Ligand SMILES: [Zn+2]
């Protein structure tokens with residue numbers, strides 16, 4: 001979206017919103033994000049982009065935002081590295097003055113800084129799928145030879161008997 005407020009280059013997720021606190025209720029501004037790399041505390045993200053719309057309310061600043069990013073991840077099936085796409089939405093009131101906040105993370109500081117980092121960390125943690133898969137159809141590593149079956153089919157028979165079943169078979173009474 002054009003016409004967004006300039007971000008702090010060294011700390012783009014901590015927004016300088018002091019100029020909004022003197023405005024009347026309903027005053028609104030957009031903050032656009034397009035960061036090749038960003039660290040949200042312990043979460044490393046690439047291609048972070050999105051926008052946040054901030055609106056002055058009687059209680060502080062209401063923030064609504066949508067963000068997408070890439071998280072470098074490892075597939076649980078084939079153990080390959082891949083780029084996990086993540087999307088997060090934000091819809092929170094940041095209280096001002098901060099003394100009125102019930103949650104200190106959801107407050108604009110007395111110096112006029114709105115810190116998006118704690119809330120974005122929560123949003124992106126929730127956005128991570130329970131099962132990290134490079135592809136929903138990932139064929140996984142072969143349980144017999146360890147080959148990555150996404151790269152090439154195995155050259156041994158598909159259904160070899162699991163050696164553990166051979167042991168069980170030897171325990172069965174002879175026919
Ligand atoms: Zn995989």
Ligand SMILES: [Zn+2]
Nearest residue numbers: 142145147154
């Ligand atoms: Zn194999």
